[in-house]
Amino acid sequence: MHHFEMGFWLLFLAYLTSVVGSTVGLACTLQSRYAVSPRARLGWLLLAAVSIGGVAIWVMHFIAMLGFTTPGNPVRYDVSRTVLSAILSVGAVFVGLVVFGVRTKFALWRLLVGGLITGLAVNLMHYTGMWAVQIKGTISYDMGLVLLSIVIAVVAATAAFWFTVVVDRVSMRLLAGVVMGVAVTGMHYTGMAAVRVHVDPNAPDPPGLEVFTFLFPVFVLAAIALVVPICAALMAESPAEKEARLSAAPLTV
Template sequence: MSQVQHFALGGWLLVLAYLTSVVGCTLGLSCTLHARYAISPRARLGWLGLAALSLGGVGIWLMHFLAMLGFATPGMPVRYNLLWTALSALLAVASVFGGLLVFGVRAKFAWWRLIVSGVITGGAVNLMHYTGMWALEIKGTIGYNAGLVILSVVIAVVAATAALWFTVAVDKPLHRLAAGLVAGVAVTGMHYTGMAAMEVRLDISAPDPSGTEVFSFLFPVFILAALALAIPICAVLMAPPPGSRREPEATPRTGAGAPRSPQSSVDSGGLV
């Protein structure tokens, strides 16, 4: 088994990748909170779409892409299959949207929705990572340690579930940032656990990989990432605060008719 490098450009890349994930996840979770309070089903789906774009496209996929800039096989080329790379991005957004659709489609809190969504969203992180790794082409072969792969799945699911819970347990922006920090840990921790699971066997006699060198498509990736962030940021800034406008079905009344928030549903352990 041959040695590879995961921080060929320096440890600063880990910090940059984590902060990128935090920004995308925080924005995506903010959009998820807006979706829970949306007036109409169409608006709710729109918010969930923006959340998936932020979480899946930036918080998960772009973080993976940045972290992979540090991957190197000393003295040998590393290339990427553009089709698999693009597919991994699409899968990240689509699978996160599926998970958020379960959780954010109603304003009222339900434990089963949280758990199912956490499993799907955490699974989306893993799906994107290992699909993205199929895009990697080296002079040699890549295998995986099953135990570490399972651990990477557990890390992603647990932390993703915790981050989603934050969106209904608290309403303050500072707490939503905390949720983004937790989600960033999920994505980054899963990525490097998955990378640690790699078992690379280099073969100097193997033909050079035929894919594309990563820095040749770095610029268009960042342009697309900027657009993926700009649209949700504008939507969040222009929208009224979450909870200021509520869907009629999301305002069950108790006692004298006072509406209950998702927070009260969490505290009471209410299920839908």
């Protein structure tokens, strides 16, 4: 079993993808806290969930999986389980973001519960995605490393949320994306370190698709998933601009 069959550059590409998706998603999360209506707030959180769950977690996972091989034996992916992992990732992240970002006022319990749910969403996507992996044999896990991967994801996701809202500076928002990228990538490779492969050379070739077969459509979907929230975030007023506009508005009697 190899995790970096194509080289260590995949680690950096996967991490960069996660940071970009996380940064865009956390920017949308911040915008949701200043939305003027509940509908607009949920719209921003949905864009954030697509960016974080769809790009930072799901796409990052399959970029990293390009390096996963069982030398001399094929690795295939069950399409329905792969799609399910994407749906669960976006949906679970959305739940975590709603808990954390649905109110403007900061609350510690929302930070902790939202970070917990979002961190668990990272794990949910990873292990559902690994459920889609088909090899000539079986896959098992070291439960100690699995638990460590859960802790890494939850702690770093909570820290990323904290950086997003507690300090209102662009540098801190970028740092939040970097921290969230650490959560996703660190969780992934810790989870992969937990993998134990038991190859059966006499087993038939597994069904499913090779990862390269669906990689191009995944990148296209990732680009679309990022363009929409990036454009929305660029066109939206920043919190400082909104505060300045409201303070400059004439008083009405």
